Amino acid sequence: MDWTRxxxxxxxxxxxVSVAKARxxxxxxxxxxxxxxxxxxxxxxxxxxxxxxxxxIVSYKGYDVTRENNTVMFNLMMEYMSDGTLTDEIRKQGGxxxxxxxxxxxxxxxQGVEYLHSRGVVHCDIKGHNILSGKTGAKIxxxxxxxxVDQAERDAAASAQPIGGTPMFMAPxxxxxxxxxxxxxxxxx
Numbered sequence: 001m002d003w004t005r006x007x008x009x010x011x012x013x014x015x016x017v018s019v020a021k022a023r024x025x026x027x028x029x030x031x032x033x034x035x036x037x038x039x040x041x042x043x044x045x046x047x048x049x050x051x052x053x054x055x056x057i058v059s060y061k062g063y064d065v066t067r068e069n070n071t072v073m074f075n076l077m078m079e080y081m082s083d084g085t086l087t088d089e090i091r092k093q094g095g096x097x098x099x100x101x102x103x104x105x106x107x108x109x110x111q112g113v114e115y116l117h118s119r120g121v122v123h124c125d126i127k128g129h130n131i132l133s134g135k136t137g138a139k140i141x142x143x144x145x146x147x148x149v150d151q152a153e154r155d156a157a158a159s160a161q162p163i164g165g166t167p168m169f170m171a172p173x174x175x176x177x178x179x180x181x182x183x184x185x186x187x188x189x
Contacts, residue, residue, distance in 0.1 A: 001022055001061075001062055001064065001077065002022065002023040002024060003020045003021060003022050003023060003029075003031070003064070003077070004020065004021055004023060005018050005019075005020050005031060005033075005068075006018055006019035006020055006021060007019055009030065009084070010084075010085070012032075012142065012144065013144075014034055014038065014041055014042070014144070015032045015033060015034040015042055015076075015144075016032070016033055016034070017030055017031070017032045017033075018030070018031050018033065019031075019080060020077065028080050029061050029077050029078060029079060029080045030058075030077070030078050030079065030080045030081070031075050031076065031077050031078075032045075032075070032076040032078065033073045033074065033075045033076075034073065034074055035071055035072070035073060035074075036065060036072040036073060036074045037072075039074035041144050042074055042076055042144070043074060044144075044146075045076060045142075045143040045144045045146065046060075046063045046076045048121060048143045048146050048147075048148070049076070049078065049143050050063075051119070052115075052116070052119065052121070054111075054112060054115040055136065055139075056108050056109070056111045056112030056115060056138075056139055056140060057112050057115065057116070057139055057140050057141075058078050058079045058081065058132055058139045058140065058141040059078060059079040060077075060078055060079075061077035061078055061079065062077045063075060063076050063077060064077065078141070079139070080134075081132035081133060081134035081139060081141070082134045082135065083132075083133040083134050084132065084133070085128060085129050085130070085131060085132055085133070086105065086128040086129075086131040086132070086133055086138060087127075087128035087129050089133050090128065104137065104138075105131070105133070105137065105138040106189070108137045108138040108139070109126070109131060109138055109140065109189060110189070112138075112139065112140040113126070113140070113185050113186070113189070116140070116146075116185070117182050117185070120148050120149050120150065121143075121146055121147070121148055121149070122146065122147055122148075122149050122181060122182055122184065122185055123140060123143065123145070123146050123185050123188075124145035124146055124147060124184065124185070125142065125144070125145040125146075125188070126140070126185050126188030126189055127188055129142075130142040149181060149182070
């Protein structure tokens with residue numbers, strides 16, 4: 001896809017996010033970018049996101065490798081959500097949002113989590129900064145910490161993979177370094 005980078009709209013621990021536009025159409029999307037040599041996590045996120053399709057998960061648009069200012073960049077292209085993160089929306093409302101809107105968003109987030117778990121994916125970092133909102137409601141985003149859980153792990157609810165996520169939103173068993181399974185996503189809500 002031929003595209004141009006617009007203004008920055010956010011950043012995470014390892015990547016920057018910008019608005020982008022396709023050159024051959026008016027399609028606007030978000031692009032998450034990091035230097036190619038540092039892109040292992042973003043490439044893992046791209047692999048997971050490319051296999052998902054749900055109205056409650058930010059949609060995958062593709063990926064690209066570009067050269068910008070003599071730096072080779074890995075770019076993950078995804079759906080642009082015009083209202084930003086749920087945390088941003090709460091701040092805009094002075095720290096309070098309508099109770100019915102909370103219920104509406106919570107239902108959508110739970111439907112997204114249910115979809116992920118049915119596909120054997122644990123998000124591992126459910127929090128307001130990783131929920132995006134827009135005209136269609138709330139969608140789960142940022143799969144940088146996400147991982148697949150095979151059937152044996154589902155049954156045992158344990159994993160040898162490294163633990164990831166934001167400590168403030170971790171389930172107690174995850175913070176203790178014990179396990180990071182499906183229940184940890186529910187705790188993050």
